Each structure stands twice: as structure tokens, then as C-alpha cells.
Amino acid sequence: MGKVFKFGDHIDTDAIVPGKFLNLTDPEALAGVCMEGYESGFASRIVPGDIFVAGENFGCGSSREHAPISIKAAGVRCIIACSFARIFYRSAINIGLPLLESREAASRIRQGDVCEISLAEGKITDITTGEDFYAGVYPEQIQEIIDRGGMIEYVKARTSGHK
Incomplete structure (x- = not known):
């Protein structure tokens, strides 16, 4: 369960991590x-x-991975939005940050609501209002990448024989 921070449309990577912080590489520093x-x-x-909830095109702008790294390192459980910029979407999966696309959830969940997420079911429960919403579930391989914390840990596990 987590409290919701609500954002609008077209939240770009400069809003997430401004360019003046691109010299940071440590996830903890990026979280700050x-x-x-x-x-x-x-x-x-x-x-x-x-949990972050947003409108259209969350993560638009540059292809920098600083943005999803900062969100994950800050402790955000997942992001729910109407849509995501494609490069942000892939970067988030690569680092193990779950993203859920649900227009209905993004439009109905409010700032400060408390939500519970089941990635396995694609289920979003707004505990505050009692409403359930659904997003698509990840294919098995993508879910495993997220479960392992990102692509690097996934590849390490696969190449070491620990499937």
C-alpha cells in the first residue's frame, strides 16, 4: 500500500530530474x-x-535513465498513468520500476488516496474509495525482470543458471 502523488499530463524528464543534476550517478543521490x-x-x-499517478505521456523528453532511477531510488512503488513516453517505459522496466497504464485509474484516483497494487493481476485498488481498476499484466519475462530489480540482475540470474 502507498499514498498517491497525483500529476498531470506531459511530466517530462526535466521535471523529474533537472539537467543540472545529470552529473549524479548514485541512486541515493538521485533519490534526493x-x-x-x-x-x-x-x-x-x-x-x-x-505511488505516482499521472495523466498522458509521463516521462516525455530525453532518454536519460536518471529519471526512472530517481523515482525508484526515492521509494516509489510504481507509477500509474494514462500513457508513458516509450523510452521512459523501457528505461523503467530496465531498472525494475513497474508502470501501469490505466486511463480509468489515472483519472479517478486522487492526490493523497491510498492504493494497493497487484502486478500479477494488473489490479489497482484505491483503498480510500474502495474502487478497483485494472491495467494489463506484464508478460512473464518482463515480470521477472521487474521482480529481480531490473535487467542487470535478470541477466546475472539467467547466465548463472539461477532461473
């Missing part, structure tokens, strides 16, 4: 500047397990 271009000091409000 998560959403800094959206609101100064925003990262201090995130509690591990919180």
Missing part, C-alpha cells in the same frame, strides 16, 4: 532530487511504497 524540477524539495515528501 526526484521531482526537483516539478517542486523544489519534493523528494523529502516521498515515503517508500508511495
Whole structure:
């Protein structure tokens, strides 16, 4: 379960991690500047397990992986949106950050609501309102990448024989 932070449409990678922080490579340091271009000091409000909910085209802009890394490192459990920029979507999967596309959930869930996510079912439950929403489930291989924490850990497991 996590508390929801609600965003609008077209949240770009500069809002998530402004260009002046691109010299940071440590995930913990990136966590501290998560959403800094959206609101100064925003990262201090995130509690591990919180959930981002947004409108259209979340993660648009550049292809930098700093943005999804900062969100995951800050403790965000997943992002629910109407749609995601394709390069952001792939970068998030590569680092093991779950993204769920659900227009209905994104439009009905409110700032501050508490939600529970079941990736296996693609189920989003708004505990605050009692409503259930559904997003597509990941194919088995993509779910395994997320479960292992990203592509690097997935490849390590596959090449070491620990499937």
C-alpha cells in the first residue's frame, strides 16, 4: 500500500530530474532530487511504497535513465498513468520500476488516496474509495525482470543458471 502523488499530463524528464543534476550517478543521490524540477524539495515528501499517478505521456523528453532511477531510488512503488513516453517505459522496466497504464485509474484516483497494487493481476485498488481498476499484466519475462530489480540482475540470474 502507498499514498498517491497525483500529476498531470506531459511530466517530462526535466521535471523529474533537472539537467543540472545529470552529473549524479548514485541512486541515493538521485533519490534526493526526484521531482526537483516539478517542486523544489519534493523528494523529502516521498515515503517508500508511495505511488505516482499521472495523466498522458509521463516521462516525455530525453532518454536519460536518471529519471526512472530517481523515482525508484526515492521509494516509489510504481507509477500509474494514462500513457508513458516509450523510452521512459523501457528505461523503467530496465531498472525494475513497474508502470501501469490505466486511463480509468489515472483519472479517478486522487492526490493523497491510498492504493494497493497487484502486478500479477494488473489490479489497482484505491483503498480510500474502495474502487478497483485494472491495467494489463506484464508478460512473464518482463515480470521477472521487474521482480529481480531490473535487467542487470535478470541477466546475472539467467547466465548463472539461477532461473
